[in-house]
Amino acid sequence: MNAFKNLIGQSAEIQAVIRSAQIVAATDVTVLIEGDTGTGKELMAKAIHMCSNRVDKKFITLNCAALPEALAESELFGHKKGAFTGAITDQPGYAKQAEGGTLFLDEISELSLSVQAKLLRFIEYGECQRVGDSNPQRVDVRLIAASNCDLRKHVKDGLFREDLYYRLKVVPLELPTLQQRSKDICILAEYFINDFSSQHKLPKPELTKAAIKQIESYSWPGNVRELRNMCERLVVLLPGQKITEKNLPLETQVKAKESKGFVLPSEGIDLEYLENDLMRQALDATKGNKSRAARLLGISRDAFLYRLKTRPI
Ligand SMILES: Nc1ncnc2c1ncn2[C@@H]1O[C@H](COP(=O)(O)OP(=O)(O)OP(=O)(O)O)[C@@H](O)[C@H]1O
Numbered sequence: 001m002n003a004f005k006n007l008i009g010q011s012a013e014i015q016a017v018i019r020s021a022q023i024v025a026a027t028d029v030t031v032l033i034e035g036d037t038g039t040g041k042e043l044m045a046k047a048i049h050m051c052s053n054r055v056d057k058k059f060i061t062l063n064c065a066a067l068p069e070a071l072a073e074s075e076l077f078g079h080k081k082g083a084f085t086g087a088i089t090d091q092p093g094y095a096k097q098a099e100g101g102t103l104f105l106d107e108i109s110e111l112s113l114s115v116q117a118k119l120l121r122f123i124e125y126g127e128c129q130r131v132g133d134s135n136p137q138r139v140d141v142r143l144i145a146a147s148n149c150d151l152r153k154h155v156k157d158g159l160f161r162e163d164l165y166y167r168l169k170v171v172p173l174e175l176p177t178l179q180q181r182s183k184d185i186c187i188l189a190e191y192f193i194n195d196f197s198s199q200h201k202l203p204k205p206e207l208t209k210a211a212i213k214q215i216e217s218y219s220w221p222g223n224v225r226e227l228r229n230m231c232e233r234l235v236v237l238l239p240g241q242k243i244t245e246k247n248l249p250l251e252t253q254v255k256a257k258e259s260k261g262f263v264l265p266s267e268g269i270d271l272e273y274l275e276n277d278l279m280r281q282a283l284d285a286t287k288g289n290k291s292r293a294a295r296l297l298g299i300s301r302d303a304f305l306y307r308l309k310t311r312p313i
């Protein structure tokens with residue numbers, strides 16, 4: 001089975017990422033998946049493993065944010081009995097446990113600089129050194145890392161090693177936010193409603209046109225996870241019913257209303273300054289990506305480029 005089928009979406013934005021992921025899945029290349037919370041990084045990491053030659057071996061997840069700093073090295077690479085107080089037996093560590101398979105390092109930005117140095121060595125030489133053991137062991141694992149914060153900014157701020165960043169980011173996989181693939185909102189909602197209806201053995205609720213319009217104009221800060229949770233709620237609370245915009249969560253209603261218009265203050269505004277400032281903010285937020293900046297402002301890329309040319313910011 002093609003595990004990428006679990007990643008629902010027909011927008012060009014998600015399809016481009018899936019295409020790159022399918023190509024890297026067939027190789028042993030280290031992968032870094034970036035994207036906001038709830039955009040599907042873990043789902044993507046699993047799909048890569050399932051479609052790789054390592055499918056019959058383990059897929060092990062290590063949440064770096066949940067690792068106490070003092071234990072991170074031994075959790076990752078293992079330790080020998082007596083290496084430190086409390087090390088009462090030899091422990092293999094996550095890397096060894098994933099032997100032959102895939103190790104998924106979630107929230108990698110949270111690793112301390114000293115563990116980052118050891119991870120770099122592990123990637124470069126495939127050698128894993130247990131705490132308290134002077135003999136490194138060879139371990140064959142494929143690494144997939146994920147981050148929901150801007151790792152490049154962490155590099156700039158001296159919090160993440162630049163060499164490790166580039167070593168991880170051989171093929172960049174950046175998952176778009178749900179707002180950036182608004183075409184997929186309706187497709188995903190239908191998929192989740194069908195899925196939860198059969199899971200809970202309840203009749204499907206049906207989204208009215210007005211409800212669809214509303215969910216398509218909401219910003220979904222929690223991305224696909226937020227949409228999925230809303231769909232499960234609708235199935236459980238309103239089985240078999242017609243869902244109107246009033247049945248949708250309050251936040252989707254407020255955001256939809258807010259987006260209807262900007263209220264001109266009585267003292268007026270400086271329109272040119274405001275436009276330039278918004279363009280600058282959009283470029284900052286998208287790290288200079290003009291297509292995404294244009295989308296954030298709700299204008300076409302051409303219109304954005306034209307404004308940039310005629311009125312450099
Ligand atoms: N394209 C998609 N198709 C179907 N389900 C999806 C898709 N993307 C995400 N999901 C579902 O949304 C939920 C959140 O996805 P996931 O846990 O992979 O996000 P994440 O990027 O790892 O989030 P976080 O940064 O908060 O850990 C999961 O239940 C996942 O199955």
Ligand SMILES: [Mg+2]
Binds near residue numbers: 041042106
């Ligand atoms: Mg995750």
